[in-house]
Amino acid sequence: MNRTSRLTPYLYVAPLVLLMAFVFGYPLVRIFEFSFKMVRGIDGPWIGLRNYQLVLGQDLFWESVLHNLQLLLAIPVMVVVSLFVAILLYERVAGWKLYRIIVFVPFVLAIPIIAVVMKRMFQFSGPVNEVLRWLSLDFMALDWIGSSEVALWTVMILIIWRESALGIILFLARMMSLDESVIEAAKLEGANWWQRARYIILPQMRGVIEFFVVVSTITMLSAVFAYVYVIGGGRGGPGTATVVVEFYIFNALIRTSLPGIASAASVMLFLVSVLLIFPLFRARRRAALDEATR
Amino acid sequence: MNKVLSSLPKHAALLFASFLALVPTIFMISTALKTEQEYAVDKLSFPRMPVLENFRAVLVDSPFLWWMLNSLILVAGAVVISTIVACLAAYAIARMEFRGRDTLLAISTSLMAVPPIVMIVPLFVLYSRIGLISTYQGAILIYAGLITPFSVYLLTTFFRTVPNELFESARMDGANDFVILLKIVLPLSAPALVTLLVVNSLYVWNDLLIAIIFLQDDAKRTLMAGISVFQGRYNNQVPLTMAGMVIASAPMLILYISFQKYFIRGLMAGAVK
Amino acid sequence: MTDKKAWDLSRRELMKMGLALGAGSALGGVLPGSARAQQLTMDWWWWGEQELPGLQKVVDGAVAAYKEATIKPMLQDTAVVISQFQTAAAAGNAPDIQYLWNGIYHMESVWFGYLRGLKELVKPEILTASTPTALSNFGGDTYRVGWYPLPMMWIYNKKLFEQAKLDPNAPPKTWEELLTACEALKTAGIEPLGGGIQDGYWSEWYISHSLPQNLDTIGEAVELFIGDKDFRDPKYHEHWTKLEELKTKGYLNADMSSLELYPGIDLVPAGKLAMGQSIGTRLPADLKTANGEVGVMTMPVFGKGKLAGIPLLDVQGLGISSNAEDPKAAAAFLEFLNAPEQLKAFWDATGWIPSNTTFDTSVITDATVRSMWETWGLGKNISNVTNVMPGQFYERAAIPTGQQIVQGSMTGEQAGELAAATAKEWREFNPDLVENYQKWVVDLSAG
Numbered sequence A: 001m002n003r004t005s006r007l008t009p010y011l012y013v014a015p016l017v018l019l020m021a022f023v024f025g026y027p028l029v030r031i032f033e034f035s036f037k038m039v040r041g042i043d044g045p046w047i048g049l050r051n052y053q054l055v056l057g058q059d060l061f062w063e064s065v066l067h068n069l070q071l072l073l074a075i076p077v078m079v080v081v082s083l084f085v086a087i088l089l090y091e092r093v094a095g096w097k098l099y100r101i102i103v104f105v106p107f108v109l110a111i112p113i114i115a116v117v118m119k120r121m122f123q124f125s126g127p128v129n130e131v132l133r134w135l136s137l138d139f140m141a142l143d144w145i146g147s148s149e150v151a152l153w154t155v156m157i158l159i160i161w162r163e164s165a166l167g168i169i170l171f172l173a174r175m176m177s178l179d180e181s182v183i184e185a186a187k188l189e190g191a192n193w194w195q196r197a198r199y200i201i202l203p204q205m206r207g208v209i210e211f212f213v214v215v216s217t218i219t220m221l222s223a224v225f226a227y228v229y230v231i232g233g234g235r236g237g238p239g240t241a242t243v244v245v246e247f248y249i250f251n252a253l254i255r256t257s258l259p260g261i262a263s264a265a266s267v268m269l270f271l272v273s274v275l276l277i278f279p280l281f282r283a284r285r286r287a288a289l290d291e292a293t294r
Numbered sequence B: 001m002n003k004v005l006s007s008l009p010k011h012a013a014l015l016f017a018s019f020l021a022l023v024p025t026i027f028m029i030s031t032a033l034k035t036e037q038e039y040a041v042d043k044l045s046f047p048r049m050p051v052l053e054n055f056r057a058v059l060v061d062s063p064f065l066w067w068m069l070n071s072l073i074l075v076a077g078a079v080v081i082s083t084i085v086a087c088l089a090a091y092a093i094a095r096m097e098f099r100g101r102d103t104l105l106a107i108s109t110s111l112m113a114v115p116p117i118v119m120i121v122p123l124f125v126l127y128s129r130i131g132l133i134s135t136y137q138g139a140i141l142i143y144a145g146l147i148t149p150f151s152v153y154l155l156t157t158f159f160r161t162v163p164n165e166l167f168e169s170a171r172m173d174g175a176n177d178f179v180i181l182l183k184i185v186l187p188l189s190a191p192a193l194v195t196l197l198v199v200n201s202l203y204v205w206n207d208l209l210i211a212i213i214f215l216q217d218d219a220k221r222t223l224m225a226g227i228s229v230f231q232g233r234y235n236n237q238v239p240l241t242m243a244g245m246v247i248a249s250a251p252m253l254i255l256y257i258s259f260q261k262y263f264i265r266g267l268m269a270g271a272v273k
Numbered sequence C: 001m002t003d004k005k006a007w008d009l010s011r012r013e014l015m016k017m018g019l020a021l022g023a024g025s026a027l028g029g030v031l032p033g034s035a036r037a038q039q040l041t042m043d044w045w046w047w048g049e050q051e052l053p054g055l056q057k058v059v060d061g062a063v064a065a066y067k068e069a070t071i072k073p074m075l076q077d078t079a080v081v082i083s084q085f086q087t088a089a090a091a092g093n094a095p096d097i098q099y100l101w102n103g104i105y106h107m108e109s110v111w112f113g114y115l116r117g118l119k120e121l122v123k124p125e126i127l128t129a130s131t132p133t134a135l136s137n138f139g140g141d142t143y144r145v146g147w148y149p150l151p152m153m154w155i156y157n158k159k160l161f162e163q164a165k166l167d168p169n170a171p172p173k174t175w176e177e178l179l180t181a182c183e184a185l186k187t188a189g190i191e192p193l194g195g196g197i198q199d200g201y202w203s204e205w206y207i208s209h210s211l212p213q214n215l216d217t218i219g220e221a222v223e224l225f226i227g228d229k230d231f232r233d234p235k236y237h238e239h240w241t242k243l244e245e246l247k248t249k250g251y252l253n254a255d256m257s258s259l260e261l262y263p264g265i266d267l268v269p270a271g272k273l274a275m276g277q278s279i280g281t282r283l284p285a286d287l288k289t290a291n292g293e294v295g296v297m298t299m300p301v302f303g304k305g306k307l308a309g310i311p312l313l314d315v316q317g318l319g320i321s322s323n324a325e326d327p328k329a330a331a332a333f334l335e336f337l338n339a340p341e342q343l344k345a346f347w348d349a350t351g352w353i354p355s356n357t358t359f360d361t362s363v364i365t366d367a368t369v370r371s372m373w374e375t376w377g378l379g380k381n382i383s384n385v386t387n388v389m390p391g392q393f394y395e396r397a398a399i400p401t402g403q404q405i406v407q408g409s410m411t412g413e414q415a416g417e418l419a420a421a422t423a424k425e426w427r428e429f430n431p432d433l434v435e436n437y438q439k440w441v442v443d444l445s446a447g
Helices: A008-033 A050-056 A059-071 A074-090 A096-103 A113-121 A127-134 A149-177 A180-188 A193-222 A225-231 A244-254 A260-293 B002-032 B034-039 B053-061 B064-095 B103-112 B116-130 B137-160 B164-172 B175-189 B190-206 B208-215 B225-232 B238-258 B260-269 C002-016 C054-063 C079-092 C102-110 C124-129 C157-161 C174-188 C201-214 C218-226 C233-249 C262-264 C279-287 C327-337 C340-350 C367-378 C391-407 C412-429 C431-446
Strands: C041-046 C068-077 C099-101 C146-157 C275-279 C293-296 C312-320
Touching: A008 A260, A008 B064, A008 B116, A008 B137, A050 A074, A050 A127, A050 A260, A059 A149, A059 A193, A059 A244, A059 C041, A074 A096, A074 A149, A074 A193, A074 B225, A096 A149, A096 A260, A113 A127, A113 A149, A113 A225, A113 A260, A113 B002, A113 B238, A113 C293, A149 A225, A149 B002, A149 B260, A149 C391, A180 A193, A180 C391, A193 A244, A193 A260, A225 A244, A225 B208, A225 B225, A244 A260, A244 B116, A244 C233, A244 C391, B002 B225, B002 B238, B034 B238, B053 B064, B053 B238, B064 B103, B064 B137, B064 B175, B064 B225, B064 B238, B103 B137, B116 B137, B116 B208, B116 C102, B137 B208, B137 C174, B164 B175, B175 C391, B190 B225, B190 B260, B208 B225, B225 B238, B225 C218, B238 B260, B238 C102, B238 C431, C041 C054, C041 C079, C041 C327, C054 C068, C054 C293, C054 C340, C079 C367, C099 C102, C099 C327, C102 C327, C146 C157, C146 C201, C146 C279, C146 C327, C146 C367, C157 C174, C174 C233, C201 C218, C201 C233, C201 C262, C201 C312, C201 C391, C218 C412, C218 C431, C262 C275, C279 C293, C279 C367, C293 C367, C312 C367, C391 C412, C412 C431
Parallel strands: C041 C068, C041 C099
Antiparallel strands: C099 C312, C146 C275, C146 C293, C146 C312
């Protein structure tokens, strides 16, 4: 009854397989190979585990891992901020649609653009500090991008500012699919704003929050290059204060011509991201299930 | 009356959130309209006498439009390739029986979680050897590859929702798979395709990592890579820099305001990546 | 291969550009076509319009004026100056004449065998007069002819000196004098010294000026990297201790950490900072901004090495590739570029000085620029020590140390420890490069 020959499906998926083999397959095989070689230019001799030994023995590598982990601290803040704003929007006060458009602007602006703007705003003698001094908050007028102690926190502010917009939209969309009659009923019974949010809305948000947390974790561990590149002056500065693992790999490959070292670090990053795939799939499934019950 | 009063704190909170969301944009636009001298003495207030000189300087003296064109070429190339590849594959996965189908979908979907930086080293070495560094085709291929797993995932999910009867009746009329895909499935999939267009275009347009590694030639520089060079060159001229940022962000902001429904839907779907 | 250089380039571009704001001129290039018969045709890949506008005119003029051969010039893109040459050389297609940055930026090509030694090819007096600097020497030969110079100096604002009751024509020469001057300036409410270190280049320039103060030869710096000498030895990190001293005494400008290099230099001609590090190509413009009230000086001396207090001169140059069909003819063209009328044409087109000690300085109208050139270019000078620095050391130690000391989060001694550890790390990561560096020391220690 099916007139399609047995080969047809394979013809349809062949371009996909070829493209994936080239962009993902080939590189994933080669990083393992390179990570055991001392590569100069395009190839080099086998040196066993030497690259791993060098990478794991280097302070800079651990420092960059630590920076990625520190960025994870932004996630709870993002969740709280996003939930708060999303619930406010959900109340549909007058003009909420306009508010919604506005609070989503941060996510529309490209990271490099916004990083450049923020970098100027946070200069030591820039507008942010001017405002703080004007408010007599001189002690808060830090050297935001110039100090090694502060710079990564500045990056984090920027990340929270932008990624929270995504959280708001995700959470809001989920809330819109909730059963409104329950909330209305609670209102009639005199439940205040906090009670409604805490006992009716929040419990139904578990799936989407979990999803947002997992996605953000992946972002913090492996997708903050663009933030760091601009704020850290293209070198993870000041000093090495904003070097993250992605940047470590970038530097090893491009600036110090050590593809073997870069590969060893890539392999480790890859293995970590493989571990994250499972929670991602689970969270996605659960969030999808929540959606399906709308 | 009571209602108005009770919503006051909410408005206050939302206004504050809106203010925070817009502050960089406001600062960027306001500063771009100032002269260097005015910015030096007054960084905060709106320009007293707005000047357009900074915009002229950026457009005339810097290759912004050229960079945008480069970005556009990459977006177009990568999105077209990815969409074609993904449509074909998603159709087969959603509507045909074949061995390895589930494995293929599982692998393709998993690739979404692999950080792009992991693929960079071997591709860079390979491209250096075969001369694909600083070529459009080289970068387009990488971008197309990076965005395709998501496209396949989204389209497969969508194609599965197309009612079976449509296929059956089309087959009765003697249509083969390709015709069905082209004439029936794709027209029905317009919403999913728009979402893909938004997500994938934004991904390529906004990318910095691939752009600075694989397009090192000035003539091939993308907007995002151009910006990071530009801000370094004019780091002592904040208003000029801001004019550049206004111009760079204008296309997306305008598209967002005009098509915000599609943007929001697309970006939400894109968060799955 | 080694596309690291492609990236170091953008640092170079930033570091030395200064003048070339927005010169979006370098779009694309054409690969060398097939030669027409009859006359000899030579390819010349060059760079520099980006940092020295007007160079294009110099090139066009020279090519038109040269009758012995047909020269086909091609302006290279900043990002690919080295990688494009090395790739072409590996394939046997390198141009006859190639633009070369100093030190390690061309020495790698020498080690790969892509460049010809020039001692046999170019007339010795011309080679010497063009000042290719000691960093072009390897294995007893020289690999570049100098093209144009980049003097590196400190600048100071004379008006501010006067305000602080300091002699505007006698900038501090020793470290003691510097501290006294800084104190006077600080008391007068003027920020004494600094610039912008956010993007890191200031750290690099600081090393260029200060590390040689305790060295007898540039080769001694290389010994620090290959492990024959140690940064933990106080004399090899004294320069960082001195920076720490400036920091703790409050002599550095307050926003130094959040400013980038060029906005930081701008403070001096603008009258907001008394002293800072700068580069010769900026001098004409800065003098104009400050109505001539900018003076030049060498870094005040604290060290006891033979190189202490000697002006710094970096030089961009040209070399001949191993693929050149007729190296003698290529050398003849390089000699032609150093003929008096070509040197004059260089000045006319760029308003900047060509790298040749025989250049007639009487055409330089500005007295400050002329005297600067007489001291930096014609007097005894040394090359830029950071040009021998391995990339890994540059990223991991050279830049961060300065930034952290300026923030007050590192001492000079800790900087020495970081530097020593990084040098060791580099040796472990790059055993193959260490060998070449070991040979290079011989040449660098010779002069």
